[in-house]
Amino acid sequence: MKDILTGNLVRLAAFDPEEVGKAFSGWSRDSEYWRLMDSGAIRLQSTKEAVKNFEKEVEELAPGVYFFGVRRLADDVLIGEMVLDVVNWSGRDAFVGLSIGARENWGKGYGTDMMKVLLRFAFTEVNLKRVSLGVFEYNPRAIRSYEKSGFCHEGRQRGFLNREGKRWDMPFMGILREEWMNLQEKERENM
Amino acid sequence: MFDIQTQLFEARDIRFGPIDHEKDPEIEAKWTHDSEFMRMMEINPARPLSAAIIKKQYEKLEKQIDESKNLYHFAIRAKEDDRLIGKAGIQWIEWTNGNGWINLGIGAAEDRRKGYGSQALNMLIRFAFAELNLFRVSARVPEYNEAAIALFEKFGFMEEVRRRQALDRDGRRWDLIVFGLLNSEWQNQAKA
Numbered sequence: 001m002k003d004i005l006t007g008n009l010v011r012l013a014a015f016d017p018e019e020v021g022k023a024f025s026g027w028s029r030d031s032e033y034w035r036l037m038d039s040g041a042i043r044l045q046s047t048k049e050a051v052k053n054f055e056k057e058v059e060e061l062a063p064g065v066y067f068f069g070v071r072r073l074a075d076d077v078l079i080g081e082m083v084l085d086v087v088n089w090s091g092r093d094a095f096v097g098l099s100i101g102a103r104e105n106w107g108k109g110y111g112t113d114m115m116k117v118l119l120r121f122a123f124t125e126v127n128l129k130r131v132s133l134g135v136f137e138y139n140p141r142a143i144r145s146y147e148k149s150g151f152c153h154e155g156r157q158r159g160f161l162n163r164e165g166k167r168w169d170m171p172f173m174g175i176l177r178e179e180w181m182n183l184q185e186k187e188r189e190n191m
Numbered sequence: 192m193f194d195i196q197t198q199l200f201e202a203r204d205i206r207f208g209p210i211d212h213e214k215d216p217e218i219e220a221k222w223t224h225d226s227e228f229m230r231m232m233e234i235n236p237a238r239p240l241s242a243a244i245i246k247k248q249y250e251k252l253e254k255q256i257d258e259s260k261n262l263y264h265f266a267i268r269a270k271e272d273d274r275l276i277g278k279a280g281i282q283w284i285e286w287t288n289g290n291g292w293i294n295l296g297i298g299a300a301e302d303r304r305k306g307y308g309s310q311a312l313n314m315l316i317r318f319a320f321a322e323l324n325l326f327r328v329s330a331r332v333p334e335y336n337e338a339a340i341a342l343f344e345k346f347g348f349m350e351e352v353r354r355r356q357a358l359d360r361d362g363r364r365w366d367l368i369v370f371g372l373l374n375s376e377w378q379n380q381a382k383a
Contacts, residue, residue: 155352
């Protein structure tokens with residue numbers, strides 16, 4: 001069996017609240033990072049506060065939530081974080097969330113690679129039936145990446161967000177286990 | 192409808208009130224023994240709960256209301272004898288975006304199909320839009336809950352998201368539907 005947590009560009013690694021908290025405190029100073037990642041108003045957090053929040057989250061939410069730090073294969077630098085939240089075990093449905101911190105790492109295919117690894121983990125290790133996500137209308141780069149990963153559009157909540165004095169929709173996307181299996185099949189055929 | 196004297200918590204047959212920590216746990220515990228009710232209300236597996244557990248849940252809920260200030264809960268009571276017949280609430284409110292999620296249930300089978308749910312939803316929406324001043328509300332409904340779907344459609348909710356096969360019950364997969372209603376749509380209805 002191969003290492004299921006390593007992709008082509010990145011790997012999913014342990015989530016260390018200390019390390020991620022420290023990085024997150026810096027990433028959040030870029031307001032665009034926050035707006036792409038979270039629907040709430042920006043809050044600047046000290047390293048201390050961010051570390052404490054992550055420690056609390058990890059302690060309270062595990063084992064139903066899988067937290068990962070994301071490292072670049074080339075230099076092992078922490079570039080982001082990723083979370084798989086099993087919202088319903090009996091329905092085998094989970095939400096995925098991710099962020100890539102520094103803007104020089106945006107648009108490089110890291111997000112798509114992260115998702116590829118996470119879906120493999122979700123469907124072949126956690127044995128889920130579907131993976132869901134919510135995204136913001138003003139983040140077309142993320143939407144394109146999720147489409148590439150095989151997610152289907154499942155609708156949108158109208159005017160869910162208020163940013164810059166304007167209303168924006170919140171699209172929802174999902175991928176079923178069978179859809180993901182078919183994609184793997186196709187990939188193998190093309191190899 | 193847009194009258195400051197409008198009673199927010201009084202309808203024809205029902206009223207909204209606070210939790211009664213002495214009497215309500217026993218009644219709500221009884222509802223949880225009805226698996227049909229639980230499956231309509233909850234996405235998690237149905238399980239019967241004791242009055243003691245319900246009591247603890249109420250305490251947790253009130254603590255949450257106090258601390259996070261992003262949810263509201265109402266006990267629904269019949270006006271004729273003040274008995275508890277259901278529960279209604281608005282949760283996960285995001286104040287900066289002005290959105291929230293509503294939930295509503297009539298507990299005992301003999302109290303359903305009497306228009307109580309409709310009166311409760313009417314008050315809940317009015318509270319969300321004319322008191323909390325939310326921009327929109329959402330509601331999550333399993334595909335198999337036909338009564339709830341009919342109720343939300345009657346109130347002008349739009350099916351916005353259909354999370355395919357998100358639920359697994361009785362050996363088959365079911366969609367989870369998300370309905371949405373905008374404050375502006377509600378105001379237009381009231382004018383019409």
